[in-house]
Amino acid sequence: MEDSDTAADEPVVLAYITAGSREEALRIGRALVEERLAACANILDGMTSVYRWKGVVEQADEAVLIAKTRRSLFDRLAARVRDLHSYDVPCVIELPVERGDPGYLGWLREATA
Amino acid sequence: MEDSDTAADEPVVLAYITAGSREEALRIGRALVEERLAACANILDGMTSVYRWKGVVEQADEAVLIAKTRRSLFDRLAARVRDLHSYDVPCVIELPVERGDPGYLGWLREATA
Amino acid sequence: MEDSDTAADEPVVLAYITAGSREEALRIGRALVEERLAACANILDGMTSVYRWKGVVEQADEAVLIAKTRRSLFDRLAARVRDLHSYDVPCVIELPVERGDPGYLGWLREATA
Numbered sequence: 001m002e003d004s005d006t007a008a009d010e011p012v013v014l015a016y017i018t019a020g021s022r023e024e025a026l027r028i029g030r031a032l033v034e035e036r037l038a039a040c041a042n043i044l045d046g047m048t049s050v051y052r053w054k055g056v057v058e059q060a061d062e063a064v065l066i067a068k069t070r071r072s073l074f075d076r077l078a079a080r081v082r083d084l085h086s087y088d089v090p091c092v093i094e095l096p097v098e099r100g101d102p103g104y105l106g107w108l109r110e111a112t113a
Numbered sequence: 114m115e116d117s118d119t120a121a122d123e124p125v126v127l128a129y130i131t132a133g134s135r136e137e138a139l140r141i142g143r144a145l146v147e148e149r150l151a152a153c154a155n156i157l158d159g160m161t162s163v164y165r166w167k168g169v170v171e172q173a174d175e176a177v178l179i180a181k182t183r184r185s186l187f188d189r190l191a192a193r194v195r196d197l198h199s200y201d202v203p204c205v206i207e208l209p210v211e212r213g214d215p216g217y218l219g220w221l222r223e224a225t226a
Numbered sequence: 227m228e229d230s231d232t233a234a235d236e237p238v239v240l241a242y243i244t245a246g247s248r249e250e251a252l253r254i255g256r257a258l259v260e261e262r263l264a265a266c267a268n269i270l271d272g273m274t275s276v277y278r279w280k281g282v283v284e285q286a287d288e289a290v291l292i293a294k295t296r297r298s299l300f301d302r303l304a305a306r307v308r309d310l311h312s313y314d315v316p317c318v319i320e321l322p323v324e325r326g327d328p329g330y331l332g333w334l335r336e337a338t339a
């Protein structure tokens with residue numbers, strides 16, 4: 001199994017993003033893949049978000065967008081999400097990936113080359 | 114992009130929690146946000162869980178609760194989930210966050226101050 | 227709170243897997259639990275995947291399978307997923323878990339012993 005830290009190739013990460021709707025998540029996810037900022041975007045609709053905004057606890061319907069990419073692309077990916085997103089301060093956080101199926105990691109790196 | 118390890122502010126983490134129903138996930142998520150143990154709770158309903166319990170493989174309908182917080186709050190968050198949860202041994206696990214959108218991380222830390 | 231790095235017991239990880247359908251995710255998840263390669267499998271249906279395949283950006287309906295296991299089992303888990311999966315190159319990636327509820331981590335390690 002390829003350990004992304006010791007392999008010659010670069011570490012891979014997940015970007016965990018939330019969007020205001022499934023359509024927004026799909027639009028942003030598709031743009032990231034088309035622009036090779038992510039190899040793949042997984043969208044989960046029907047998410048309910050509870051959060052504190054200006055001192056009040058609010059609840060909203062959202063969608064989750066999980067984008068898989070190379071670590072060195074994360075800053076550009078996050079900047080592109082900010083461009084495309086309807087929120088001023090979108091949730092874009094990076095989860096480290098330790099290892100993975102070698103064939104899949106190879107495909108992922110190629111799709112974002 | 115703000116690297117949560119080198120920044121003056123504290124690392125951020127995701128708490129991955131599973132609940133017996135969407136209502137339970139919402140109730141716990143809202144309590145965590147109201148008590149500033151999490152800035153935001155993302156609830157995904159319709160999850161199916163397969164697990165081994167007392168030697169038998171079981172299947173149950175559950176919901177996922179992802180809570181975003183500061184690393185130093187994780188122990189208190191996990192203790193509070195145990196208080197509120199219907200299970201004796203709830204799944205509460207901490208996923209590290211490497212980096213994120215600076216505006217979002219700033220909001221997250223403020224909402225849990 | 228038990229820190230999986232300093233505790234005598236072994237680190238725990240999440241395997242993030244995508245499948246072609248809910249049925250496939252359930253079938254693979256159940257096999258992993260029955261064979262003690264995972265303590266628990268969480269299946270989220272209704273995921274939409276956008277990805278680049280042979281130069282074309284495609285979209286497909288998939289399901290997410292999150293399997294919780296011990297780090298030392300990840301390679302065997304990934305190999306077993308490849309055996310059972312309908313794709314040639316399935317997404318099987320390892321997310322590190324930093325800490326968790328001690329009772330839950332204990333149960334997880336026992337269920338995969």
